[in-house]
Amino acid sequence: MSDIKKSKNYKPQTNLIHGGTKRSQFGETSEAIFMNSGYTYDSAAVAEERFAGDAEGFIYTRFGNPTTKMFEDRLAMLDGANYCYATATGMAAANTALFSILKAGDHIVAGRAMFGSNLYIADSLLPRFGVASTIVDGRDLNAWKAAIKPNTKVFLLESPTNPGIELVDIRAVASLCKENNIILIVDNVFATSVLQQPFALGADIVFYSATKLIDGQGRAMAGAVLCNDTGIADQLLTYIRQTGPSASPFNSWVMLKGLETLDLRVKQQSANAKIIAEFLHGKKHVAKILYPTHESHPQRDLALSQMSGGGNMLAIEIIGGKTAAFKFCDALDLVLYSNNLGDTKSLICHPATTTHQRLDADFRAELGITEGLLRLNVGLEDVSDLLDDLDQALAALD
Ligand SMILES: Cc1ncc(COP(=O)(O)O)c(C=O)c1O
Numbered sequence: 312m313s314d315i316k317k318s319k320n321y322k323p324q325t326n327l328i329h330g331g332t333k334r335s336q337f338g339e340t341s342e343a344i345f346m347n348s349g350y351t352y353d354s355a356a357v358a359e360e361r362f363a364g365d366a367e368g369f370i371y372t373r374f375g376n377p378t379t380k381m382f383e384d385r386l387a388m389l390d391g392a393n394y395c396y397a398t399a400t401g402m403a404a405a406n407t408a409l410f411s412i413l414k415a416g417d418h419i420v421a422g423r424a425m426f427g428s429n430l431y432i433a434d435s436l437l438p439r440f441g442v443a444s445t446i447v448d449g450r451d452l453n454a455w456k457a458a459i460k461p462n463t464k465v466f467l468l469e470s471p472t473n474p475g476i477e478l479v480d481i482r483a484v485a486s487l488c489k490e491n492n493i494i495l496i497v498d499n500v501f502a503t504s505v506l507q508q509p510f511a512l513g514a515d516i517v518f519y520s521a522t523k524l525i526d527g528q529g530r531a532m533a534g535a536v537l538c539n540d541t542g543i544a545d546q547l548l549t550y551i552r553q554t555g556p557s558a559s560p561f562n563s564w565v566m567l568k569g570l571e572t573l574d575l576r577v578k579q580q581s582a583n584a585k586i587i588a589e590f591l592h593g594k595k596h597v598a599k600i601l602y603p604t605h606e607s608h609p610q611r612d613l614a615l616s617q618m619s620g621g622g623n624m625l626a627i628e629i630i631g632g633k634t635a636a637f638k639f640c641d642a643l644d645l646v647l648y649s650n651n652l653g654d655t656k657s658l659i660c661h662p663a664t665t666t667h668q669r670l671d672a673d674f675r676a677e678l679g680i681t682e683g684l685l686r687l688n689v690g691l692e693d694v695s696d697l698l699d700d701l702d703q704a705l706a707a708l709d
Contacts, residue, residue: 401520
């Protein structure tokens with residue numbers, strides 16, 4: 312296999328097309344899928360050298376595969392990271408990031424407004440293994456500060472959050488981490504590095520559900536965890552090698568091809584979402600909308616300072632609670648009802664009865680997940696068709 316030119320000096324859009332490509336002896340244009348679990352060696356001595364780490368080369372797909380490596384290298388270029396490891400799902404990436412570096416006796420502080428499974432690991436699973444956790448309002452810098460203990464090892468946050476579209480000041484939290492020798496882990500699923508670069512803002516580890524915008528077409532599941540520090544990278548790789556949350560080569564290939572259009576899709580979907588936010592704001596039956604860069608968002612200035620666009624996700628609060636929210640969703644024709652997100656197809660869901668159903672009702676209320684709240688994944692359709700659809704569904708509430 313031959314490495315394509317090291318393209319570090321190309322622009323991000325170019326790297327998303329060519330970055331990480333390795334061609335086999337056949338010179339294929341599109342990247343090949345290496346759907347193999349093991350590798351053969353020219354001799355027993357070569358195998359010995361590879362296992363000792365003295366020679367380059369793949370050993371076993373659980374911790375290394377040419378197609379997966381192409382995906383990892385391409386994503387690392389986009390994020391400005393030295394290391395990237397693909398995983399089977401976004402949660403496998405979250406789990407790898409946390410379990411590879413934490414041990415019994417450590418303490419973690421996490422933002423409370425997070426995807427439910429992130430929160431579950433932080434507040435329920437880690438404590439079972441002797442890692443204490445404190446959950447804070449991620450918007451409040453003082454709360455992060457006050458939660459620090461001598462044994463605090465990790466801060467975990469998501470921004471913008473799912474589904475409340477809250478923001479965390481990544482730069483400020485990162486500098487708190489630096490002062491206190493704490494590792495900052497950021498879930499960058501909603502923005503992707505097209506709109507928000509957590510490493511440039513001071514994060515130590517970034518992870519993704521590639522299932523979302525990186526695939527972007529609702530086809531396959533995968534995740535990725537990235538870092539710059541060699542010591543952390545060793546811990547991540549050892550964890551993946553020994554416990555096996557690895558990505559399938561086929562799914563890595565789907566994600567690799569997804570990256571080629573990521574920039575275009577995210578920017579266009581974000582542009583569509585901005586128009587929709589503007590359209591819905593102040594409409595009859597709409598109590599409020601939450602979109603990071605909209606003038607009505609309480610953290611708009613922060614959004615403008617750490618994101619280059621608002622993203623494709625927005626929250627809509629329908630007046631009339633669950634009954635009205637359900638009626639609105641059921642009246643939609645083009646926008647599909649689904650709990651997935653990051654798709655080119657516009658998708659809507661009611662978090663209180665789906666993704667966040669299991670949360671305690673009081674906690675849901677604290678997070679702003681009311682009975683009237685809907686989460687909209689804005690897709691790549693012509694925005695005028697989406698506006699017409701949303702408009703006629705609102706009219707159904709008259
Ligand atoms: C913000 C966020 N992080 C992580 C995940 C988990 O990703 P996956 O479903 O690929 O495991 C999701 C899934 O919805 C998510 O929305």
